[in-house]
Each structure stands twice: as structure tokens, then as C-alpha cells.
Amino acid sequence: MRYNQYIVYGQQLYKQNCSNCHQEDGTGLGKVIPPLVQADYMLNELGRTACIIKYGLEGEIEVNGTDYNQIMPAHDDLTALEIAQIITYIGNSWGNEAGYISVKETESYLDSCRVY
């Protein structure tokens, strides 16, 4: 039940905050902006994904064997609940199967990266 709710709200938040860059279908933009579809970088470490959404990212990363080097802006205004909903949505769309990610889990992820 909560999972379905997260998916619905997560999709809305994704459209507002993420889809301009990562595109509505999660395919990204060439080698400029990485895809989220079956993206190892995202799926292997969802905690890191939560931190990147909240605090942004700078520097080179490798996603599915391709290097990307584009600044991702921080989304400091998003709450832990909203980030949990976004990760649940992107973690379970386009063939991704990460399952339900709770707000508690997300809070502890965010606590761990607050230092930087």
C-alpha cells in the first residue's frame, strides 16, 4: 500500500525535480547526463543516490561503463520523505527492481552523508 503511494508521489516529484535532465523515461542525455534506466551506479548504492539527490554531485562518475562529468545540482529543499518517494519511484521504473525504500532508511542514508 505504502509502496504504491510512494510510486505515485515519487513520479510527481521526479517530473518536477529530475526529468528535465534525466528525461521522463530515465534515459538521460547522450554522454552528458547519465541514464537511470538499469543504471549500476544508482542501483548498487541507493544510499549514495539519496545523498546525491539532496546534496548534489561534482566530478567524474562511471555509469554502465560510460564516463560522465556534469555537475548535478543539490536539492536541499527536498525532505527525507520526498527523497524516499523519488528513490522508490526511480528504483522501480524502467525495468529497475530495487523494491520499497522507506523514509527511515532514507533518513539514515542522509545522516551518513551530512558530513560532506
Next chain:
Amino acid sequence: MTARFKLPFFLALLSTLILSACSGSQTNEEASSSLPYLGRHEYVEKTVDNQTKVDTLYHQVADFQFVDQDSSLVTPSTFEGKIYIADFFFTSCPTICPVMKTQMLRVYETYKGNEQVAFLSHTIDPEYDTVALLHDYAERLGVSSNQWHFVTGEKEDIYDIGLNSYMVTAMEDEEEPGGFIHSGAFILVDKDRHIRGMYDGTDKDKVDLLIKHIDMLLKENNKNREEA
């Protein structure tokens, strides 16, 4: 912006709106109709053989000189005999740019290798978007520099040509995410540097219409060529 500039700009915008409203109704009879000329028209009286004639001068893109991702000079002669599509963006843009570039890529793929169609993307953040950065960006998009020019230049020149030639907004604004405000428009320019259409580059349906209109312009060009 001084008050002196406001009125003509408003008129240009108004005529754009009116003309685009007209072109909207044209879609039913697309095959037979031709694309409008956007911007302010000027009428010039001429006397030929004692007869007074009125010539219409259409709004035209002014002369420009920018540098592209290969450090090549880009001027109107780069687009001689070609249709081109212009837009304004910056590589570090966190808002509408990526979605615009996705749509522009779709147009590019449609006319890839067609020597009559070119693309001109102006950075509005020339201090950050150096030639090297634009080169990297174009390469990461996987596009050919012969057909798609990513240009930089003097900031004033870029803002000026945006406002006065292409009739779009492109300027710095601290309030905006990324520090710039810019229109998401794709501007369709014919081989005589007249603006023949403006399309919301973030809207897939509008970009579909742009592709249709490029086809119409190509037909117009080929017809003129045969007649000449």
C-alpha cells in the same frame, strides 16, 4: 533595457504571437500554404518609371561573428544557402536545457547529413562555456561539428542577437537556478536569414511541428531553385 527598445520589441513579440496564431490555423492546409515571415516588417516606397511601388522588407537576422566548438569562425556565410535552427543554452544548465537538447537531437537525427539543414546553439554563459568545453559537450552528444555549431563569443553580442535578431530572452539573472534566464525556443531561419517559425523546444508536439515546417521550407527552396 531602455524604453527606446521596449516598443519595437513588444511589437515584434506581438506580431510573433499573431503570426504564430495564424500558422496554428494553417496546419489543416499545410500542403498548400507557406510559412509566415516573423518579426516587424518595414515598407519602403520606391519609384520606378514614375510609378510608386511599396517594397516589404522582412525582419532579418543581423550580421554576427562567433566561434564554434572547433575554434572555427561562424558567420552568416557559414549558413549560406541553408536553413538553420537556432537556440540559446548553457552547458551547466540545470533546468530546461537538457530537455531542449534531447528534442534538438531528435531534429538533428531527422536531417543528419542533409547539407541544406544546419544547427546553431549559442551559449549564454560564455565565461564558463569555453571552446574546449563546448567541444567536449558536442562530442558527448555525438553530433558532427560540420552540421551543428555550438558557439561562444562576447556576452553582449550573444544577448543582443538573441533579443534583437531572434526575438528571444537570454540574459543573466541571479534569481534563476543556474544564474541565467533564457527562452526555450527553437528558431527556424530560412536561407535569406528571415525567421519563419518559433517553437517551444521543451514541447515534443511543437518540435514535431518544427520538423514539418523544415520539410515545407526545404520544398520551398527546391521549388525556387528549379524556377531559377
